[in-house]
Amino acid sequence: DAKTTQPNSMESNEEEPVHLPCNHSTISGTDYIHWYRQLPSQGPEYVIHGLTSNVNNRMASLAIAEDRKSSTLILHRATLRDAAVYYCILMELNSGYALNFGKGTSLLVTP
Amino acid sequence: DAGVIQSPRHEVTEMGQEVTLRCKPISGHDYLFWYRQTMMRGLELLIYFNNNVPIDDSGMPEDRFSAKMPNASFSTLKIQPSEPRDSAVYFCASKKSGLRGGYTFGSGTRLTVV
Numbered sequence: 669d670a671k672t673t674q675p676n677s678m679e680s681n682e683e684e685p686v687h688l689p690c691n692h693s694t695i696s697g698t699d700y701i702h703w704y705r706q707l708p709s710q711g712p713e714y715v716i717h718g719l720t721s722n723v724n725n726r727m728a729s730l731a732i733a734e735d736r737k738s739s740t741l742i743l744h745r746a747t748l749r750d751a752a753v754y755y756c757i758l759m760e761l762n763s764g765y766a767l768n769f770g771k772g773t774s775l776l777v778t779p
Numbered sequence: 780d781a782g783v784i785q786s787p788r789h790e791v792t793e794m795g796q797e798v799t800l801r802c803k804p805i806s807g808h809d810y811l812f813w814y815r816q817t818m819m820r821g822l823e824l825l826i827y828f829n830n831n832v833p834i835d836d837s838g839m840p841e842d843r844f845s846a847k848m849p850n851a852s853f854s855t856l857k858i859q860p861s862e863p864r865d866s867a868v869y870f871c872a873s874k875k876s877g878l879r880g881g882y883t884f885g886s887g888t889r890l891t892v893v
Contacts, residue, residue, distance in 0.1 A: 702881060711783075711870050712822070714881030755822075764834050765810055765874055767882065769822035 672756045677774040680746045688741040688773055690756030695736050698761040703730065703741050704769070705752040712755065712769070715741065751777045785871050785885035792892055797859040800888045803852055804873030812882065813846055813856050814870040822870075828854065829876070861892045 673691040680686040692701065702717040716723055716730045718739075723730040729742040743750055755772040759765060784803040792798050804811050812827040826836040831848045839846070843862070848854040858865055868889050872882040 700878065704881065711872070711884030711887050712882070713884065717881060764827065764829060765876070765882075766812070766824055766827055766835065768824060769814075771821055 672758060672770055674754075674756055674770065674773045676771065677776065679776045679778065680743075682748060682777055682779050683745055686743040686746045686750070686775065686777075688743070688754050688756075688775065689738065690740070691738045692756070692758055693737045695758060696760070700759040700761070701730065701732060701736075701739050702757045702759050702767060703728070704755045704757065704767075705750075706755070706772070707749075707752045715754075717759070746775075746777045748777050748779065751775055783871055783873050783883050783885035785869075785888050787888060788886065789889045790891070792861055792890070794862055794892055795860045796892075797857065798861045798865075798890060798892075800856040800869050800871075800890070802854045802856070802871030802885060804854070804871070805875075805883055806852065808873035808875045808883070809851070810874040810876060811848060811854050812872045812874070813854070814872065814884075815867045816870060816887075817867045825856070858890075861890075863892045866891050 700717055700719050703715040704712040705715050706712045716728050718730045731740045753772040753774050755769050757767045786801045809830050813825040814822050816822045825838045826846045828848045846856045868887045870884050870887045872884040874882045
């Protein structure tokens with residue numbers, strides 16, 4: 669299984685942009701990069717995913733390196749409600765959409 | 780859409796008892812996943828179904844665990860007999876096949892075995 673590496677924790681100030689990094693140096697050509705987040709006492713929540721091109725949605729942006737060995741989840745303006753654990757996961761195309769969650773990055777947002 | 784519905788939200792049971800967790804996926808979603816979350820091991824994929832058929836149960840910890848999906852709108856995860864080390868939050872998630880979008884998770888069942 670291709671693995672991802674994320675920092676254990678990060679801190680951000682409210683209303684500032686946040687860049688959450690993820691390394692996936694063993695990614696294969698057909699692996700999709702998925703991001704989920706888990707707020708305290710809730711189930712994980714889908715954030716965004718991509719294959720090669722950068723992606724934007726209402727929640728965040730995903731910037732994918734040209735060699736696809738790393739990616740960055742961008743929250744354009746952090747709010748207190750964005751404090752959560754953020755998971756970067758590779759979805760193998762032939763895995764039946766199964767996702768194996770790692771430890772993720774715990775994001776603290778301070779006022 | 781009510782989302783993925785899990786019941787019960789909390790379950791406290793004595794060691795040795797049978798426990799049944801329930802999940803109703805989102806209508807139209809043809810994939811269903813069961814996860815377990817603990818502080819020590821994080822989120823673990825236990826089993827998943829496609830069109831009600833179990834595809835991969837390699838994550839099921841032992842024979843005490845079993846899961847069924849009798850129809851497209853209902854799945855159960857059963858533990859018999861339960862043990863204290865089974866205490867965890869169990870999540871159900873569903874997804875529509877295809878590369879658009881992601882999983883939708885339920886709110887989870889917090890199981891405590893005493």
